[in-house]
Amino acid sequence: MTKKYALFICLSLTLLAAGDASGVSKDLPDDFRIVAVAGGVGPSTSVFKIEIDPKGHAVYSTIAPADRRTGTVRVIDRFDIPVSRLEYIYKRIKDNKFMSLKSEYVDKTVTDGSFASLTITADKKTRTVRTQNISVKAFDTVMIALNLSLPKDRRIIYNEISY
Amino acid sequence: MRSPINRSPVSRRIAKLASAVALFWLCLFARECAAETHVWVLARLCRIEFQVNKEFYVPDNTALDAWIAEARNMVNYYNDFMGPLSVDQLGQHDFYTDAVDELRAVKNAGVGKTRAELLAKIAEWKREVEDKWNAEPYTYNCCLVKIVFRGELRDPMVGRPEDGRQHFDKIAIMIPAPGNIYRSSMMGAGPFDANGFSNNPYSRDLTGNWSFDSESNYEAPHEVGHELGLRDRYHINAAGESESDEGYADSLLGITGDHPENSKVIVRDAAGNIVVDHIRTMLEGMDVKCPSECCPDTARPVRPEGIKRGSWRLPPARPKRLHVASADHIPGSVSAERTPSPQDAVKTPDTGRSTTPDVVRTSDVTRPTDTTGPGGDTIRGGPTGTPTGVDTTPAPPPGSTTTIPGGGPMPISDPVHLMDNSGFSKTPPVSTDYYTTRVPGQKYEAPPTLGVSDRSSGIESSGEEIQYKKVGGNGMAVDTGILYTPTPGGMNVTTSAVATGQGANFRKWEITDIRMNVDGDVINPSEKNKFYIEKASYLRGAAAVTITAIGSQYRRHSDQTESGEVCPVTGEKKEPSEEKETSAGDRAAMAAGMGLLASQARGEIPAIKAVFNLNQDQAQKVLDKKSELQVTAKNAATHQEQNVKIPLH
DSSP: OHHHHHHHHHHHHHHHHHHHHHHHHHHSOTTOEEEEEEEESSTTSOEEEEEEOTTOEEEEEEEOGGGTTTTOOEEEEEEEOOHHHHHHHHHHHHHTTGGGSOSEEEOTTEEEOEEEEEEEEETTEEEEEEEESSOOHHHHHHHHHHHHTSOGGGOOOOGGGOO | OOOGGGOOHHHHHHHHHHHHHHHHHHHHHHHHTOOSEEEEEEGGGTEEEEEEEEEEEOOOOHHHHHHHHHHHHHHHHHHTOSSOOOHHHHHHHHHHHHHHHHHHHHHHHTTOOOHHHHHHHHHHHHHHHHHHHTSSOEEETTEEEEEEEEEEEEOTTSOOOOSSOOOOEEEEEEOOOTTOOOOOEEESOOOOOTTSBOOGGGTSOOEEEEETTOOSSSHHHHHHHHHTTBOOOEEEOTTSOEEEOTTOTTBTTTOOSSSGGGOBSEEEOTTSOEEEEHHHHHHHHTTOOOOGGGOGGGOSOOOOTTOOTTOOBOOOSOOTTEEESOGGGOOSSSSOEEOOOGGGOEEOTTTOOEEOOSSEEHHHHTSTTOEEOTTSOEEOSOTTOSOTTOOOOOOOOTTOEEEETTTEEEEOOOGGGGSSOOOOOSSOOOOSTTOBOSOTTOOOOOOOOOEEEEEOHHHHHHTOEEEEEEEEOSSEEEEEEEEEEEETTEEEEEEEEEEEESGGGTTTEEEEEEEEEETTEEEOOSEEEEEEEOHHHHHHOHHHHHHHHHHTTSOOHHHHSOTTOBOTTTOOBOOHHHHHHHHHHHHHHHHHHTTEESSOOTTOEEEEEEEEEEEHHHHHHHHTTOEEEEEEEEETTTOOEEEEEEEOO
């Protein structure tokens, strides 16, 4: 009896864990992908880039000032982000209607400064939005949510969200 | 329609009233939009000075609130889960809770910089700007051209001063938290003309955000380039990447990523020819002329090569925002202009693109090899030789004249004299306006307040003010940091001063005496101490060193507040006991870091620190600008002695 009871608990826990995992994958599109880039507008500044796939595999890379002309990217680090964090980011993407934003927001009265670009792929749709020296609340909120989910030294920061 | 002459008295009164109201608002607007970059033609000194004025403040960081709000949202996201959280979800909940705590801690830490640190940064920017822009002696016709930077630290909430002081641009000092990053920027520059120049900064305010963490020596000088009216010289290329404009990779406004620290205002090719000249773009954009008296060999105007009679007109009236220090030295017709014609189009060697200048000036066409750069900046001495389309008729011999319709007879001399014929040495002359030697009754003039001063609310509330002044003497100069501290009985004035000579005499000068003259009364210091400055520290920035010399002894503002008070600079609540010990250590470390020494070692520069105790009457006279520091400096090698007077306040 005791063995049967233990087996029942064990099976229940296994199902619960599996259910939890399947819940994560249910909330996240299979093709979900994030590419965020930010840096200075001027050619003497660095650019930072993060790419995350639906399994949470992240690649952090940089474009050094000397490589700005060609856009040559150097990979700095690879790490994993818990899928549950990606769920939250995806939720914020939907909350802020990211896929309906314009492709570019630029304040042309500002010289130099910084830019940010975010490309989201989900449900077979890809949207790239770029901002330069302008605060776009929906965009900035998604970028902050993304950055909060990254290690502190691997964030993608631009002026409008820099603190 | 009735003629204005036939208007009724009532109509005329209404018109007058309307004019007065319009004039009032115009004046009000003009005052609010006071020019923050000025061009001065110092006729007596044969010097053209671009003066850039910056007013710095530390803004509230609203981005941090957005981060905290988002981190809270994340915590709530897990809090609102129906049912128990998984291990992973619990971990995420804790992860974001920690993030909220950390962000709050950053917010509570406030600015995180002391006034001394902010002032030292402004002093560093000043040094970087003036080092870059005055990297090599620049003469325009026969005038020396200098770029001068002035900075004040102010409170963002305090309105513009109405006391007649010069107005300043407002630049936010952005202080990113560790791990964050901020890129400096300027707002409101442009629109730019074909030469990439805009005179907007000379007639209205530009604002900007400068990063405190800028460790490069070109970031502040680059931003000042916009304040001087120049546009960026880079673009986003077809690949979506940022790239310097063609021909501007070494330019301060193009700052390529390959070697940005080497970017220059005047760029030369391998043969030494100037290929980019930003200063000339500014001079021409503002239509600045060097007084004819400054060229002793070419006192008479020059007929430009290739320009034929028939289309001359007198130069226009003095342009807006161009100041001439001595009206009697305004040049009559050192250069003349004519309306450009299609023949004036100059082809660019690289692109083959041709541009027609807005105005053809003497200095444009007397150098046949001058061309226009890819983006419009003047490119001199290019390999193509004589520009296409410019008449190359040889100039008549010196001394001959031709008659210019509307402009009177115009003497002609050899155009070659329009090149650098100033006779200036490679070392820029030190102004003799601001010093006196031991000659009784010699006149001196108050110099412009160069450098950095502090008018932030923290100081105004305590009444303190810090200034940095550099006053030139004959072959030497005195750098002075001044701290004004109100006392119950009047005011204490703390000064730190160092004298340096030019060239081989750099370390030969030593201050032997310092006293204060308050409206005729000579006051000796109550305290006087020698200290020593490492040469490298001085060269890194005299302003930072002299201000730090004061700061290393005066108490940090937060030390002065009692328990429960809030520091007006940082916003942090003070914990008195530990803070005092810490900041004393900070001050000592700062002094050590700046190369300030209590005893002299070989090679150090001697300096002097003095404190003057003033009574109420004397303090008021200092505020009324009726006082000056009198510094006596002696050259140990030549035994020459000079008195340098430094006007106070």
